[in-house]
Amino acid sequence: MKTWERALVTPDMTLREALGCIDRAGSQMALVVDERRRLLGTLSDGDARRGLLGGLSLADKVSAAMHLNPTVANARESRHAILATMRQRGLHQIPVLDDEGIVVGMEVVDDFLTARERENWVVIMAGGLGTRLAQLTRDTPKPMLRVGSRPLLETIVMGYAAQGFRRFYFAVNYKAEQIEQHFGDGRAFGVEVRYLHEEQRLGTAGPLSLLPERPSHPIVVTNADLLTKEDFGEMVDGHMASGADATMAVRDYEMQVPFGVVRERDGYIEAIDEKPVQRYTVSAGIYVLAPHVLDLVPRDTQFDMPALFEASARQGLRARCHRIEGYWLDIGRLPDYERANLEFDEVFR
Numbered sequence: 001m002k003t004w005e006r007a008l009v010t011p012d013m014t015l016r017e018a019l020g021c022i023d024r025a026g027s028q029m030a031l032v033v034d035e036r037r038r039l040l041g042t043l044s045d046g047d048a049r050r051g052l053l054g055g056l057s058l059a060d061k062v063s064a065a066m067h068l069n070p071t072v073a074n075a076r077e078s079r080h081a082i083l084a085t086m087r088q089r090g091l092h093q094i095p096v097l098d099d100e101g102i103v104v105g106m107e108v109v110d111d112f113l114t115a116r117e118r119e120n121w122v123v124i125m126a127g128g129l130g131t132r133l134a135q136l137t138r139d140t141p142k143p144m145l146r147v148g149s150r151p152l153l154e155t156i157v158m159g160y161a162a163q164g165f166r167r168f169y170f171a172v173n174y175k176a177e178q179i180e181q182h183f184g185d186g187r188a189f190g191v192e193v194r195y196l197h198e199e200q201r202l203g204t205a206g207p208l209s210l211l212p213e214r215p216s217h218p219i220v221v222t223n224a225d226l227l228t229k230e231d232f233g234e235m236v237d238g239h240m241a242s243g244a245d246a247t248m249a250v251r252d253y254e255m256q257v258p259f260g261v262v263r264e265r266d267g268y269i270e271a272i273d274e275k276p277v278q279r280y281t282v283s284a285g286i287y288v289l290a291p292h293v294l295d296l297v298p299r300d301t302q303f304d305m306p307a308l309f310e311a312s313a314r315q316g317l318r319a320r321c322h323r324i325e326g327y328w329l330d331i332g333r334l335p336d337y338e339r340a341n342l343e344f345d346e347v348f349r
Contacts, residue, residue: 004106007031011040011063015051018043018062031095031103032066038101041066072097075104079231080326082107115164119217120236120288122165125207126153126224127173127198132332141175143224144182145337148344151182152331153224154189155348161191163233165220171207173198206303208294215291221305223285227340228328229347230286235322239288245317246293246309249286251324254279284324293317 006025009018011032018030022045030043043066051065052058071089073082073096086094086109096105130142137145143153157168168186172179172195179195186193196210204223218239220232230249239247254277261273287305296311297303309319327347331337 004031004103007106008033008037008103009043009062010034011061011066013062014059015043015048015056015062015065016058019045019048019058027093027106027108029093030062031106032062033103037103039070039072039095039097039103041068042070042095043067070095073107074099078325079107079234080229083109115162115233117166118164118233118236119167120165121167121169121215121217121219122160122232123169123171123196123208123211123219123221124153124156124224125204125221126170126179127176127201127207128224129174129201130225133334133337136334136337137174139175141178142331144175144178145331147227147331147337147340148348152227152340153179154182155227156222156224157183157186157189157191157193159228160220160232161189163231165232166191168193169196169211170194170224171196171198171202171210173201200300201302202300203302203304205297205305205308206301208289209297209299209301209303211294214294218288218290219294221287221289223330225331226285226328227331227344227347228284228286228324229326230324230328232286235286236288238322239320242320243318244320245290246312246319247288247322248305248309248319249284249324250281250321251284251328252279253282281321284328285330286324288322 007021007027007030009021009030009032022030028045031039032041032043033039043062047065047067056064071091071094073085073094075096075098082094093106093108095103096107098104126143128142130137133142144151147155168191170179170193176197183193196207198207218236220236235247235249256275256277258275261276262269263271293312296308312319329336329340331340
């Protein structure tokens with residue numbers, strides 16, 4: 001909501017004035033704040049109506065009718081988390097506060113339903129052999145394996161398209177004809193699809209050298225075996241706001257050692273950690289790259305994303321992390337594929 005500041009009112013304003021603010025803001029609620037813009041409460045159309053029915057007049061103060069304990073969101077929450085709260089509570093809009101309780105915005109559910117169109121290209125690395133799923137990928141490329149009611153790659157494209165991304169490049173190699181036959185030029189899916197044909201497998205970054213022209217905006221690069229509910233637009237916006245040259249989506253990964261780990265010194269036991277959990281930050285297989293970073297990708301050479309980020313570091317470029325907190329699944333092994341099918345209807349319905 002771009003006009004949320006028009007919805008700010010003070011507790012000493014009259015109900016008539018507050019309702020005027022709600023009308024001008026085009027919202028269904030006013031945010032009642034103090035002189036520092038700390039949230040004191042909210043006043044909805046319903047709050048005002050109930051107050052008037054209870055004997056208040058339009059000349060009475062907002063403080064007499066406002067709701068003192070509204071549901072709020074923290075500015076550090078992802079938009080997906082905020083939307084989940086709104087759905088759970090049946091809210092149309094929600095104030096967004098910083099850690100001091102100061103209003104910094106207001107999210108409206110309609111803004112989630114109408115994504116603005118994005119000029120950023122999406123490059124999907126769809127040329128791999130899927131060797132870890134050999135029994136399934138003998139006749140079908142992994143991106144075309146059906147997960148739930150449709151091919152995996154179709155769900156990925158639909159996720160980006162729903163967030164306003166329209167131009168896609170598919171890097172293809174293994175059984176590319178199946179992918180091209182299904183997607184064509186993308187028109188049937190409301191997007192534009194072009195193909196980067198790998199004559200030899202070029203890794204997870206090498207196909208970027210096949211782009212026919214240098215983009216004008218940062219591009220999103222993703223593997224074709226990921227199911228996630230991430231807000232890709234938020235990732236792009238964070239990349240641009242930070243001034244970084246490259247952004248890598250990362251997530252937490254835990255491994256539990258199934259034994260007691262012995263800490264010893266000079267042959268004597270100091271302590272035993274029983275089945276400790278090791279925690280790591282790992283790549284989530286999604287990236288945002290500034291156009292000039294593509295100059296570091298060699299032509300006709302197998303080149304992976306870790307090598308590109310290392311090359312960027314050697315050039316003094318800045319790379320940042322974007323942490324994924326929500327649903328994410330890498331379909332690399334048969335148990336992952338089975339899990340994806342079990343969870344698909346609940347997560348992507």
